[in-house]
Amino acid sequence: MQVAWGAATDAGGRRSANEDAVLAQPPVFLVADGMGGHVHGAMASATVVRTFAEFSDGWHPDVEVHGEDVLAAIHTAQARIRTELSERGGGTITAGSTVAGAVLTGHEGAPYWLVFNVGDSRVYRFSDRALVQVSVDHSVMQEMLDAGSLQPDQVAVFTHKHVITRAVDSGSDTTADFWLLSAGTRERLVLCTDGLLDEISEEQIAEVLAEQPLASAAADTLLAAAIQGGARDNVSVVVVDLAGAGELAHTAPRVDGGSSSEALGTTLPREQVMPTEGSA
Structure with missing residues (x-):
């Protein structure tokens, strides 16, 4: 089975720098949104991407990928962020990043997506023309929605919608949520x-x-729609499909409006990966 993707990121037009980062390196795909000012936020999201890129080198088709493997990458990224801040002077400086992603893995010989999330970046599944949110935000707004103290029709005017309750940051080791989804071509x-x-x-x-x-094309179109007129925040999106041989191509990340080359990526399904539920 082959995997095809498009990845795009842009500063958005109203920010001086892009604190987002993306990774599209089969079998792992993710987006990261940095926090802590444009210098430290960009460092944090880049650290997340770099760490996952290194870890995914060992995630081959014959190796099981579990939530613990993903969490090890997250904790390594946190340790690196702490070290980087310490080398920059430490003190009261903080930095962090969200991360939302998916690893193509397998269960009982069939392909599956191991979806993971820390923060309020999101993973959606699109099937039968319906878009369904898979991940659950780690945010004050989501907690209030879950508690019933905030109603869905109040979300648009809620003033703390971007306050998150969990991040890959310089604090204590965080936890992640995981979902195991059957991966198909539809x-x-x-x-x-x-x-x-x-x-x-x-x-x-x-x-x-x-x-x-x-x-x-889907990733580029979504980015263009978001940044038209100047987006208020950095914008990043990755779209991933599975397909038969020769059906689809992928593009490397489009960064700040730049173009990207096309190629074809192949990832084979792995076997014997057990379902993962809840928080690690």
């Missing part, structure tokens, strides 16, 4: 930072995914 995954959802609705995202059969 659906696609969408990973995005909150900057995308600040500008376009889930309904608009679903329309683009339905209209654009290529993952690369």
Whole structure:
């Protein structure tokens, strides 16, 4: 089975720097949204991407990938962020990043996605023209929604919607949430930072995914729609499809409006990966 993807990220037009980072390196795909000022936030998200890129070198088709493996990468990224801040002077400086991603793995000989999340970047699944949120935000807003103290129709005017309750940061080791989803060719995954959802609705995202059969075109179209007129925040999106041989191509990340080359990536399913539920 082959995996095809498109990845795009942009500063958004109203920010001086892009604190987002993306990784599209089969079998792992993720988006990271840095926090702590444009210098430290960019460092944190880049550290997350670099760490996962290194860990994924050992995630081959014949190696089981579990939630503990992903959590080890997250904790390593945290340790590196602490070290980097210490070398920059430490003190009261803080930095962190969200991370939302998926690893193509397997269970009982069939391909599966191991989805993971820390913070309020999101993973969606698009199937039968319906967009369904897989990940659950770690945010004050989500906690209030779950508790019933905030109603869905109040979300648009809620003033603390971007205050998160969990991050890959310089504090104590964090936890992640995991989901194991069957991976097939009739659906696609969408990973995005909150900057995308600040500008376009889930309904608009679903329309683009339905209209654009290529993952690369879908990612570029979503980014263009979000940054049209100048997005308020950095915007990052990754769209991933599974396909038969020769059906689809991928693009490397489009950064700040730059173009990207096309190629084909292949990832084989792994076996004997047990389902993972809840928090690690």
